[in-house]
Amino acid sequence: MQKNLSAEQISHYRTEGYLVLENFVSKPWLDRLNAVTQSFVDLSRKVSTSDKQFDVEPDHSADTPRLRRLNSPVDQHPTYWEFASSSEIVDLAESILGPDIKFHHGKLNFKYPQGGEEVKWHQDIQFWPHTNYDLITIGVYLEEVEEGQGEMGFIPRSQASELFDQYDESGERWTGYIKDQDLRRVDTDKAVFPTGGAGTVTIHNCRMIHGSYPNDSTKWRPLLLQTYTAADAFAYTDLVRRSPHGEELIRGKAAKWARHDPRPCQVPPTKIGTIFQAQQKESTT
Numbered sequence: 001m002q003k004n005l006s007a008e009q010i011s012h013y014r015t016e017g018y019l020v021l022e023n024f025v026s027k028p029w030l031d032r033l034n035a036v037t038q039s040f041v042d043l044s045r046k047v048s049t050s051d052k053q054f055d056v057e058p059d060h061s062a063d064t065p066r067l068r069r070l071n072s073p074v075d076q077h078p079t080y081w082e083f084a085s086s087s088e089i090v091d092l093a094e095s096i097l098g099p100d101i102k103f104h105h106g107k108l109n110f111k112y113p114q115g116g117e118e119v120k121w122h123q124d125i126q127f128w129p130h131t132n133y134d135l136i137t138i139g140v141y142l143e144e145v146e147e148g149q150g151e152m153g154f155i156p157r158s159q160a161s162e163l164f165d166q167y168d169e170s171g172e173r174w175t176g177y178i179k180d181q182d183l184r185r186v187d188t189d190k191a192v193f194p195t196g197g198a199g200t201v202t203i204h205n206c207r208m209i210h211g212s213y214p215n216d217s218t219k220w221r222p223l224l225l226q227t228y229t230a231a232d233a234f235a236y237t238d239l240v241r242r243s244p245h246g247e248e249l250i251r252g253k254a255a256k257w258a259r260h261d262p263r264p265c266q267v268p269p270t271k272i273g274t275i276f277q278a279q280q281k282e283s284t285t
């Protein structure tokens with residue numbers, strides 16, 4: 001059965017730039033995703049520093065794994081790919097992007113208890129610029145998320161406003177976040193931090209300003225994120241083509257013409273690591 005969004009929900013996404021669907025993902029899917037995720041946490045005990053597969057906190061260890069991210073889960077296990085390419089969340093993507101859709105990339109961000117690093121306010125599209133802005137990220141909380149657990153926050157309507165420069169003051173170093181002086185032009189006091197039970201879904205536009213605070217709670221916060229593009233949005237950089245599934249058509253027909261939005265987009269350096277590495281000024285793997 002298709003799980004399309006209502007006209008009201010689509011209108012909320014278009015105006016506010018984001019949408020939340022509490023407890024959307026079914027229990028059988030959550031059970032499968034959580035089982036596979038646990039196996040990767042166990043596998044991460046073998047690494048002491050970040051590598052191509054895992055992005056780990058500085059105090060990660062075999063005894064006490066503290067993962068920041070499992071990179072590109074769809075390339076690590078078929079369950080993640082099946083979920084991203086043919087589960088009910090693709091119906092959500094279709095409701096917003098139309099019938100012709102490409103998968104762009106995915107990641108699984110964890111936020112371990114009592115720590116779990118902050119993700120500073122940023123916009124996604126400067127990480128992977130495209131010919132237009134019909135790109136969305138669908139986040140799935142694999143477990144219940146409550147206030148103070150590092151839940152993702154959004155600044156409503158910020159997708160309709162400016163795109164920010166995500167290089168540092170010198171203009172030389174990519175930081176992947178919006179500078180404090182620029183944040184003065186942003187309604188951060190209007191930020192919303194949705195919470196919900198396991199399977200709660202967030203959808204946000206690629207221009208939306210979003211971020212999250214550290215996780216002060218005693219529970220981890222696994223958040224599986226997958227990004228989709230309208231088939232006629234084409235990437236300016238080859239970052240995602242490093243994954244075999246990057247830019248794969250998952251519904252409808254391939255576009256023969258690119259659609260161009262006249263609003264320009266900042267371009268990142270050719271080599272960027274994860275958002276954590278950029279924001280925490282770590283070297284990339």
Ligand SMILES: O=C(O)CCC(=O)C(=O)O
Nearest residue numbers: 109119152211212223275
């Ligand atoms: O994990 C989070 O809280 C936010 C992640 C995020 O915004 C990103 O990876 O772009």
